[in-house]
Amino acid sequence: MEEPSDARNGVTVLVLSDPGLCTVRARSVAERFEQELTHLYGAATVHVRTQFLGISDADTLEFGTIATLREDYESVDVVLILTEMPRRSHGKPEMARIFPDESAAALSYPTLGVHAGRRRLLALFMSCVLRLVDGAPPEARERYEPRWNRWQEPRGDEPGYLLAHTITGVPRTVLGMVATNAPWRTAPHLSTALAAAAATGAFGVFYQSIWQMSAALSPSRLLMIGVLAITLMVLWLILSNGLWERAEHTDPTEVFLYYNLSTVLTLSLVVLGLYLALFVVILAASLVVIDPDFMTQIMGSPVDFSNYVDIAWLSAALGVVAGGLGTSFDETADLRQLTQGRREMQRRPEPEQHGGR
Structure with a gap:
């Protein structure tokens, strides 16, 4: 986990969102997201940027592009990638995946469903940041832990990930994809x-x-x-x-x-x-x-x-x-x-x- 120079005195988050509904939802929670981070880290800045990111032959995000985008800002501690792309892992829809080496997390918006409320998206944002940046109170991670499922901790070369619910995950994801369409x-x-x-x-x-x-x-x-x-x-x-x-x-x-x-x-x-x-x-x-x-x-x-x-x-x-x-x-x-x-x-x-x- 990469910690900013002084996490307790502030954290900066860059949200890269796909065009359309992803960007609309990201901007709708940006202010509240910044407030929640400020409460935990003392100060916070949230940038929301519309960006259609590419993927490699290995079905992974092009982190070279993301690294270049980070350079447009003075300091970025965490990059959150909100995408309309669905992904499966272990037979279930994957809601989020953490990449500690890049201080980044990829979130699949459709897995939140048709009526992906601000509270649900905000909780997922916060949960990802708390797994990438130290300095928050110990009880904060539990407070923002998703109620619908539990994070799978990193094992070896496999990063941490959050899977959708076994029963409701697939229909929720498909309906969420219809909404993004x-x-x-x-x-x-x-x-x-x-x-x-x-x-x-x-x-x-x-x-x-x-x-x-x-x-x-x-x-x-x-x-x-x-x-x-x-x-x-x-x-x-x-x-x-x-x-x-x-x-x-x-x-x-x-x-x-x-x-x-x-x-x-x-x-x-x-x-x-x-x-x-x-x-x-x-x-x-x-x-x-x-x-x-x-x-x-x-x-x-x-x-x-x-x-x-x-x-x-x-x-x-x-x-x-x-x-x-x-x-x-x-x-x-x-x-x-x-x-x-x-x-x-x-x-x-x-x-x-x-x-x-």
Whole structure:
């Protein structure tokens, strides 16, 4: 453990965070983090810097880059790396890993889950610093010890690490990855699909056969049609954009399962949002365009609001299928960057990227 020249008189921490949600969360706790450190060490300075760090062929962070970044500051005692990359160790998601020789720690933000509160992130920050810098009161480490799990102390050449909970770790990590994917960012890249889906779904407002078909289908069958439409579009987006990750070798650090699950969930949320938006638009249009008396004549029985709902639901399903299967995306590369696996490829050395991970 490396101790600053006078730990009791102050400590300086540099937080290097991935762009996006990691940086937002790091900055949200920076002030409180500085206060907690000041309470323990007498004085503290926290720098938060957005930095997209590379990884080596050995799946480790490029510490040469980190050392260069430290030189931009007068004095840095600890470097905390907050990344969106998930990692596995001993069959579980790895929340944090300590590198004493570099006075650094790497923290995986997705392992904190979807609603990674400030208190949880702050506790993890503090716990890492207390393992890298001496000078704090003896009881401080226990105070900030994570309640959800215990640190594994360094053994030989293996640094200390903190693993996620055995039961909740994987689902929490996958959902956290979905949050860092920011599904709402995908909408602008699906404008062509949305236009095609809206054009196809509009036919349901004017074609009487769709009115009759929706009335003949049971609610459960209509629900199944909606689920099928969403599934088809998600599959199309994954296959047409090459978003499914394949492992080329077995390695305990590989997290392809996490990547693929988060990709499927992210795109499912996007397509579900598209479906519901179409449903609302078509429902509003049908209420305006279709006269109830005219629909009653066509259907041969009294109609009510549920008939309009059925028409909108079936039409939206047809629109989603048409928009997903019949549309190509002009910004394929940008769409790929919205998934974890593709963003990690950007961190790797050039030959590794061409080899495909």
